[in-house]
Amino acid sequence: MKIVSAIMQHETNTFSSLPTPYEAFAGATGLGEPPRGEAAIAAYGAIDCPFAAFLDLAKAEGAEVVVPIAAYAEPSGPVERAAFEAISEQICAAVAAGCDAVMLDLHGAMVCEHSDDGEGELLRRIRQIAPDLPVAVALDFHSHMTADMADNATVITGYRTYPHVDMYETGRRAGATLLRALRGEVRPRILWDALPMITHLLRQTPSAPPMAGIMAQAVEAEAQGAVLNASVFGGFPYADIPHVSLSAVLVADEHREAAARDLLDELLSAAWGERERFVFEAEPLARSIAHAKTLDGGPVVVADHGDNSGAGGSADDMSVIAEMLDQGLEDILAGPIWDPEAVAQLHAAGHGAEVTVTVGGKTATPDMGLKGRSLTLTGKVWGLSDGRFTITGPMMTGLAVDLGRTAVLESGPLQLIVSEQRCEPTDLGYLAHTGLVPTDKKYLVLKSRQHFRAGFEKIARHIVLAAGPGVCGSDYSQFPFRRLKRPIYPLDDFADHTATA
Numbered sequence: 001m002k003i004v005s006a007i008m009q010h011e012t013n014t015f016s017s018l019p020t021p022y023e024a025f026a027g028a029t030g031l032g033e034p035p036r037g038e039a040a041i042a043a044y045g046a047i048d049c050p051f052a053a054f055l056d057l058a059k060a061e062g063a064e065v066v067v068p069i070a071a072y073a074e075p076s077g078p079v080e081r082a083a084f085e086a087i088s089e090q091i092c093a094a095v096a097a098g099c100d101a102v103m104l105d106l107h108g109a110m111v112c113e114h115s116d117d118g119e120g121e122l123l124r125r126i127r128q129i130a131p132d133l134p135v136a137v138a139l140d141f142h143s144h145m146t147a148d149m150a151d152n153a154t155v156i157t158g159y160r161t162y163p164h165v166d167m168y169e170t171g172r173r174a175g176a177t178l179l180r181a182l183r184g185e186v187r188p189r190i191l192w193d194a195l196p197m198i199t200h201l202l203r204q205t206p207s208a209p210p211m212a213g214i215m216a217q218a219v220e221a222e223a224q225g226a227v228l229n230a231s232v233f234g235g236f237p238y239a240d241i242p243h244v245s246l247s248a249v250l251v252a253d254e255h256r257e258a259a260a261r262d263l264l265d266e267l268l269s270a271a272w273g274e275r276e277r278f279v280f281e282a283e284p285l286a287r288s289i290a291h292a293k294t295l296d297g298g299p300v301v302v303a304d305h306g307d308n309s310g311a312g313g314s315a316d317d318m319s320v321i322a323e324m325l326d327q328g329l330e331d332i333l334a335g336p337i338w339d340p341e342a343v344a345q346l347h348a349a350g351h352g353a354e355v356t357v358t359v360g361g362k363t364a365t366p367d368m369g370l371k372g373r374s375l376t377l378t379g380k381v382w383g384l385s386d387g388r389f390t391i392t393g394p395m396m397t398g399l400a401v402d403l404g405r406t407a408v409l410e411s412g413p414l415q416l417i418v419s420e421q422r423c424e425p426t427d428l429g430y431l432a433h434t435g436l437v438p439t440d441k442k443y444l445v446l447k448s449r450q451h452f453r454a455g456f457e458k459i460a461r462h463i464v465l466a467a468g469p470g471v472c473g474s475d476y477s478q479f480p481f482r483r484l485k486r487p488i489y490p491l492d493d494f495a496d497h498t499a500t501a
Helices: 022-026 037-044 050-061 081-096 118-129 147-151 167-182 211-223 254-273 285-294 319-326 340-349 452-456
Strands: 002-009 064-066 070-072 101-106 135-139 155-158 188-195 229-233 246-253 300-304 332-338 354-359 375-385 388-390 400-402 406-411 414-419 443-446 462-466
Touching: 002 050, 002 081, 002 118, 022 081, 037 050, 037 070, 050 064, 050 101, 050 135, 050 167, 081 118, 101 118, 101 167, 118 135, 118 147, 135 167, 155 167, 155 188, 155 229, 155 246, 167 188, 167 229, 188 254, 211 229, 211 246, 211 254, 229 254, 246 254, 285 300, 285 319, 285 462, 300 319, 300 452, 319 332, 319 375, 319 414, 319 443, 340 354, 340 375, 340 406, 340 414, 354 406, 375 414, 443 452
Parallel strands: 002 064, 002 070, 002 101, 101 135, 135 155, 300 443, 300 462, 332 414, 332 443
Antiparallel strands: 188 246, 229 246, 354 375, 375 406, 388 400, 406 414
């Protein structure tokens, strides 16, 4: 048996001004371009991700695995056409060379310069090459489901956690169903539907209401064998495309389709009934920081969720840090802030040097009227690093991260980590690789919305959500949506939850 397995992962924020060329799909590997073959297996084959599960399943079957590419890019603006074509051509060429099945680690929210549905377009091309080829797909919880995705796959499953700590398990679920189909044990049928809803990312997590009960029902149905696979997708709000939604996808054996359709309707009806609870109202930044100042003990994690690279932000706006300094907070560790120019200055100055450097604020978003906030700081170069470490926490466990060079600037009450690569700090290593000890600090300022909880919630005495400016804000009225399918909740208030699929 020969299996083609590949990664094509990008969560596209269509409002972001940051480009997404082919080279961006090297991810945090430090390789300069997306790895292929054995290099891809070395980078991603033993970490917490669907691709690793696919490899393990294939090995257990004694199958030959062909890995044409493992392409992951940090969330940013629309994927350049040339990048998508290069990635999809490599995957399609491997399929055209002949195989018995395909297992794909995709995202579900990729928007390209020429296509609103990167995953659907890839699957459509694969199906044109091999109309009857079994194809399993693992998707991120923040997917936008489309007809092209459902019509051109055999099995689809999605993450059930946020932070995403079940990525490997998602791949295992998708691949195991596909292998059962190859053995003739089941005949999978995909059923799906979607609601006209933009849910707030801070109200989506399946670990808490309103999503908790809905996801639990889906999980129980799969566990009891009512369906082969069950997934609920919260969707990704920062995409100005027609198919933004909350959706559910069931993979049913062909003789249980009717019961699966009933379950699908139940899941979506429950989500619509909870629609008001999927809305998050952010408080003013100054009020959040004033509250943080009153908290006893530490660390106090201050999550700057408006400028989060994990949702397409630049991770270089200094507004939250500036507000903390203005209000007189002490003992602050912040970062990593994305600023290659500042990193170069600090490395050139050398360890222990006294410097004055302007950090951050180098990214503007004209379509939203956003201009990045910088800070000019005077202090000492506390430490320099190559930015390399391995994640040990529960999300992306085992991933070898390369942030490029990093540096720590100590300026009064602030220790600031600056990096050459954008990142969302999901693991203590994003701070600790510099030699700093996060648990020793009163305040930790992280450019993150929810994923920081994977590594930092266990050490946090308190958590404060700080609505700094950026392309990941929770106030949807500031986003110039033009292409959404209307009406859509909560931008429009209406009672009928007619599905969008």
